Amino acid sequence: MAVGAEAIFGESLITTKLDSAISWARESSMWPYVFGTACCAIEFMSVASSKYDISRFGAEVVRFSPRQADLLIIAGTVSYKQAPILKKIYDQMSEPKWVISAGACACSGGFYDNYTTLQGIDSIIPVDVYVAGCPPRPEAFLDALLEVQKIQASQSLLEDRAKRIFKGVLDV
Amino acid sequence: MSKSFKEQFKTSYSVDAYGAFVLDKALIFKAFQTLLEEDNYTFLVDITAIDYLHVKTQPERFAVVYLLRDQNFQNLITIKTYIDSSLATQSVTPLFKSANWAEREIWDQYGIHFKNHPNLKRILNHKEFVGHPLRKDYPITQGQLCHQSDTLMDEMTPRLKSKGYTSHEDLMFLNLGPAHPASHGTIRTFVALDGENITSAVSEIGYLHRGFEKSCENHTYNQIIPYTDRLNYCSAILNNIAYAHAVEGILGVDLPERAKFIRVIIGELSRIIDHLVCLAAILVDMGALTNYWYLYNPREKVYDLLSKLTGARLTNSYMRIGGMSYDLYDGFEHDLKVCLKEIQQGVSDTLKLIEHNRIFHDRTQNVGIISKEDAINRGLSGPNLRACGVPYDLRVTAPYYHYETFDFDIALGSVGDVYDRMMVRFEEIKQSTRIIHQAMQRLPEGAICVQDHAISLPPKKEVYSNIEGLMNQFKLIYEGVKVPASEYYRAIEGGNGELGFFIVSDGSGTPYKVKVRPPCFYAMAAYPRIIEGSMIADAVLTLGSLNIIAGELDR
Numbered sequence: 190m191a192v193g194a195e196a197i198f199g200e201s202l203i204t205t206k207l208d209s210a211i212s213w214a215r216e217s218s219m220w221p222y223v224f225g226t227a228c229c230a231i232e233f234m235s236v237a238s239s240k241y242d243i244s245r246f247g248a249e250v251v252r253f254s255p256r257q258a259d260l261l262i263i264a265g266t267v268s269y270k271q272a273p274i275l276k277k278i279y280d281q282m283s284e285p286k287w288v289i290s291a292g293a294c295a296c297s298g299g300f301y302d303n304y305t306t307l308q309g310i311d312s313i314i315p316v317d318v319y320v321a322g323c324p325p326r327p328e329a330f331l332d333a334l335l336e337v338q339k340i341q342a343s344q345s346l347l348e349d350r351a352k353r354i355f356k357g358v359l360d361v
Numbered sequence: 362m363s364k365s366f367k368e369q370f371k372t373s374y375s376v377d378a379y380g381a382f383v384l385d386k387a388l389i390f391k392a393f394q395t396l397l398e399e400d401n402y403t404f405l406v407d408i409t410a411i412d413y414l415h416v417k418t419q420p421e422r423f424a425v426v427y428l429l430r431d432q433n434f435q436n437l438i439t440i441k442t443y444i445d446s447s448l449a450t451q452s453v454t455p456l457f458k459s460a461n462w463a464e465r466e467i468w469d470q471y472g473i474h475f476k477n478h479p480n481l482k483r484i485l486n487h488k489e490f491v492g493h494p495l496r497k498d499y500p501i502t503q504g505q506l507c508h509q510s511d512t513l514m515d516e517m518t519p520r521l522k523s524k525g526y527t528s529h530e531d532l533m534f535l536n537l538g539p540a541h542p543a544s545h546g547t548i549r550t551f552v553a554l555d556g557e558n559i560t561s562a563v564s565e566i567g568y569l570h571r572g573f574e575k576s577c578e579n580h581t582y583n584q585i586i587p588y589t590d591r592l593n594y595c596s597a598i599l600n601n602i603a604y605a606h607a608v609e610g611i612l613g614v615d616l617p618e619r620a621k622f623i624r625v626i627i628g629e630l631s632r633i634i635d636h637l638v639c640l641a642a643i644l645v646d647m648g649a650l651t652n653y654w655y656l657y658n659p660r661e662k663v664y665d666l667l668s669k670l671t672g673a674r675l676t677n678s679y680m681r682i683g684g685m686s687y688d689l690y691d692g693f694e695h696d697l698k699v700c701l702k703e704i705q706q707g708v709s710d711t712l713k714l715i716e717h718n719r720i721f722h723d724r725t726q727n728v729g730i731i732s733k734e735d736a737i738n739r740g741l742s743g744p745n746l747r748a749c750g751v752p753y754d755l756r757v758t759a760p761y762y763h764y765e766t767f768d769f770d771i772a773l774g775s776v777g778d779v780y781d782r783m784m785v786r787f788e789e790i791k792q793s794t795r796i797i798h799q800a801m802q803r804l805p806e807g808a809i810c811v812q813d814h815a816i817s818l819p820p821k822k823e824v825y826s827n828i829e830g831l832m833n834q835f836k837l838i839y840e841g842v843k844v845p846a847s848e849y850y851r852a853i854e855g856g857n858g859e860l861g862f863f864i865v866s867d868g869s870g871t872p873y874k875v876k877v878r879p880p881c882f883y884a885m886a887a888y889p890r891i892i893e894g895s896m897i898a899d900a901v902l903t904l905g906s907l908n909i910i911a912g913e914l915d916r
């Protein structure tokens with residue numbers, strides 16, 4: 190449901206301008222929550238430190254509370270035991286929110302094709318950008334961030350992301 | 362040596378083909394008592410089970426294997442007991458606290474029951490899981506959904522009762538993890554708080570259980586190397602070395618001299634970067650962010666070196682059975698020198714900020730103490746044990762790759778608190794640097810792999826020019842290195858302590874079973890007992906100082 194400015198102005202010129210202004214602000218200051226579970230999280234440490242420096246792209250304010258974050262980065266293997274926790278964290282983030290699935294494990298289970306590893310987190314939560322690699326190089330993390338920014342830029346405020354239809358295996 | 366044990370149980374044990382003492386399961390507890398109290402076998406290295414479903418020559422389907430070291434850490438003894446169809450045996454937890462979690466793991470993975478165990482429940486798999494995945498008849502890909510996490514009240518309530526709390530009214534319950542910035546990954550500690558004080562704590566692990574051991578049973582020996590990278594991913598190469606070292610032990614091969622020295626150099630470099638991450642992270646936990654940059658940036662430099670050498674930054678898969686994948690590159694020595702210089706700079710910059718810093722001292726000294734005796738009984742090893750003042754370092758007590766000829770010191774603490782654990786790591790960085798310098802000076806020319814084409818891949822030139830080379834390559838890739846039947850344990854000093862592999866081979870190119878002895882596992886088991894009575898903020902630092910790496914912990 191549209192709230193605030195767009196509720197008042199509808200699809201008029203003012204809203205469109207407002208749209209791009211807000212998108213611009215959003216994309217240049219993403220607040221990531223890093224759901225780091227394994228080796229990929231160690232690579233994220235590099236992304237955050239001086240050499241690769243994620244703050245160049247406005248996303249250095251890493252939040253440890255899902256309620257303060259709008260970008261969920263899953264870096265690492267997610268097991269079946271971990272899955273309900275991932276879902277809870279995703280649910281606790283408020284809209285609009287975006288999800289990066291970083292590394293082979295998060296995307297598909299990676300080379301852990303076995304009894305304990307979830308074969309891709311997209312069976313639990315929706316994913317916006319997938320990153321290949323085991324682990325992805327820091328540049329790949331940054332590339333994914335830019336991809337998310339592009340998605341944001343292309344989406345209008347009027348589009349209600351909360352209405353996306355997604356039903357994962359843990360949704361009843 | 363195990364004199365009393367041998368005398369008292371002379372008539373009851375037999376020694377199997379691989380040197381293990383086979384005992385009736387009814388005698389296990391008594392035998393352990395003798396070993397512990399009379400022969401001073403104080404350190405329980407590891408316990409595991411074997412499912413002999415596909416081995417017809419064994420008397421029973423299951424066996425439990427125990428590994429023990431004596432108080433000087435010089436002698437290792439293997440005890441084995443067969444489990445009949447009752448699928449139950451006695452617990453040794455009353456004697457060795459370290460057995461607590463190890464036995465739970467066997468129950469979880471193999472379904473073997475331990476009588477008198479204080480709390481026999483699943484540990485790695487979730488509580489909705491049905492079956493025992495490491496049994497040979499459990500299909501590897503059969504995953505099971507988990508809908509809800511364990512409340513852990515079944516462990517918490519008796520724990521509180523033992524401390525005299527009959528009602529929970531004045532207490533606050535809090536979950537630290539499994540998704541918590543201070544939990545360094547996926548570890549969960551459930552605490553009962555009285556104000557800010559932790560009255561009792563329970564830890565739950567297994568959130569990063571990735572089926573390492575089951576995967577090993579489905580891959581050839583060399584294919585397992587990438588899996589070992591991801592155990593302790595902060596020092597991937599040390600895991601490679603530990604695993605290759607164990608397999609080479611069964612094969613009975615000796616590496617060429619150059620290969621040994623390269624393993625020492627790269628292994629010590631891995632140890633350094635492992636310690637760097639640990640120290641950087643704990644300082645962040647303390648609020649000392651500047652030090653993070655000082656310590657992490659040199660690690661980044663080492664990544665550059667490792668990328669040139671192995672092609673990967675973090676998960677290097679550099680070792681192979683019988684050697685390694687590439688020789689050092691031109692200009693390696695220069696790069697190494699630059700790295701070591703930066704590391705030294707980073708360490709001294711950090712120490713300058715904290716060494717005489719009152720806040721740092723107050724936060725770390727006399728916090729998170731574990732005593733010598735307790736640490737040994739709980740199976741701690743590596744820097745965590747050395748911080749208590751126990752000089753146990755496999756590079757010294759059971760030297761490999763000529764470690765006995767290098768001039769270096771064992772860093773020792775005295776109190777066993779957070780401060781000691783950190784300072785031991787700082788010192789070890791210095792000592793490892795010394796070792797690397799010496800090894801570089803002595804580095805001989807020559808081959809980097811054993812010259813046996815049943816083990817190492819032939820040079821590409823031979824593969825393309827003659828049929829024998831082609832066949833060697835084909836057979837090694839398709840069937841794997843053929844490892845003679847054995848049951849064998851061998852360990853090295855990993856970044857976190859005794860890192861060993863217990864391998865059951867059956868003559869084929871795929872292991873029948875691989876069990877890793879993860880140093881973190883035992884440190885983590887001790888953690889809830891260490892933090893009881895301290896404050897929340899101290900619990901965070903204690904966890905950081907034990908350097909728990911989830912990949913290695915949960916496997």
Ligand code: SF4
Nearest residue numbers: 228292293294323324
């Ligand atoms: S994708 Fe690779 S590096 Fe990342 S968590 Fe999985 S195994 Fe580790």
